[in-house]
Amino acid sequence: MTTLGTLSSRALRNGAMQAHEIAVNVPTVTIDDPVAKAVRVMAVGRLPGLIIVDDKARPRVVLPGTQVLRLLVPASYQEDPALIRTIDEAHADEFWSELGDRTVGDCLPKQPSKPVTVPAEATLLEVAALMARTHSPLVAVTSTGGTLVGAVTLDRMLTSLALSGIED
């Protein structure tokens, strides 16, 4: 696994890359963290999404950035666009303050979808196809034990594709 902004020289030299070789370390949150912290982690890390892990560091949910916004929008508005239109500007600007001290777990659906993960040895094609199928710009890379070893971001994926031989 590499740090953000660099690709392993072995990966570039060999051409055939695996998920763990292009994965980067990303900060994570747990379901007990406040939503405000989750948003801060994503903003400071300039991440395209968020990985929520359990107490054994196994990915529990992988949220694309747009779905992190779902954590912020109060539940009473989420399924009702007509109701959202009735909110005056003064309150609309502060919609997130209604969350109070609610945690990530409080705002997730009761039965969240299966986390978007790949094993460490997954090929670039597997990762790209999974991103495309799940509309997720972030994929968690896991070890055989299911623990998080890193993440592949969309940016990272495109950079890897560009460097590994996509011709102009």
Next chain:
Amino acid sequence: MLALAIFIVAFFFIATEKANKVAVVLIAAGAMAVLGLIPGSEVFFSEHEGIDWNVIFLLLGMMIIVGIVKQTGLFDYLGIWAAKRSKGKPYRLMVMLMLITAIASPFLDNVTTIMLVAPVTVVVCNRLRIAAQPYLIAEILASNIGGAATLIGDPPNIIIGSRAGLTFTDFLVHMAPIVVIVFAFFVVFTRFLFRKSFQNAPQHIDEVMALQEKRAITDPKLLVRCLIVLGGVITAFALHSVFHIEPSIVALVGAGVMVLVANIDIGEVLREVEWPTLTFFMGLFVMVSGLVHTGVIGDIGTWAVDTLGNNYLAAATSLLFGSAVLGAFFDNIPYVATMAPIVEGVVAQAPDPQTGEALWWAFALGADFGGNGTAVAASANVVAIGIAARTGHPISFWQFTKYGIVVTALSSIMAWVYVWLRYFV
């Protein structure tokens, strides 16, 4: 006995919610098919020993119609309008929200009505800085009472109407009068029932007045077209027996017309259909067909007839109060789907059609009003409590049940008096 054992195990998992109820009914239906306990292909083609497609397609048509109506923003407009009119007075706010719910629920299903009214209720209560729970509970109770008035207002009525061959007008004539009486009583009673929960909040009314309800309706022409089609569908329901058209056909044609006039993407409309609910109904009908096919239902019906003899008032009383009690502790949909063929057997022995019909009304009233009994008694309760939890106004099982059980007891007693006076005196 094998069919009964499978049914009891499945019912246990459905009632206790220990497993996904759709998966449970599909597994149970599959087990009955593999073991030869259901009547083979008849399960798809027999009206009384298989899947009741009239119920499935009536629900499908209404889900499509409601899915389009809810996009008009009408309920958000009405909810905010009512809140502004209440001027922050809690009882007045509760009555107005209950009225909107009770007037809508006979024509839209209870779950949808709650999903339309609950979010705007939460927003208004948040603005007034008052607890939303009493208002949400009152709306649930109002929707279960109001939904009892018509054939399409509550899923148990759809099942009973189809099984008994009762029309939309039959429901209006026999159920609506007692529903109006019970609802009027309930409106007065809420002043006492929630007396400790009312918080005056006139100081925050400015924040409610800032809500822009007119912005909820972006396309007034769409709203008018939808209301015209909905009015046409309700009229067609009222006349379906005159023209010998099944209610499911009325709902499907209405859904088609609604899609045409609304000019909405069909894919978007079909996403509003609750496919798991329809699948649950299908699996449930297959399970019940196993009980009918193996004679379990017939045996229970014979036992009931032998026990009750010719005392049909006792039969109506048992059905009404029995359904209210059992309907309160189990989801009233599987309960009614299971009991309907048993009631059909008892009705077949009735000395005249009027007495037979009285049993159906007693059954419907008990099951519908039983839906208010506990937090898990009806789908609308479960959905509303879910919305309450997600919006930071959690309602515990007992918080709901302490109100629901009182309303169920009183409404069932009123319904029994009605059945007795109207059909047995």
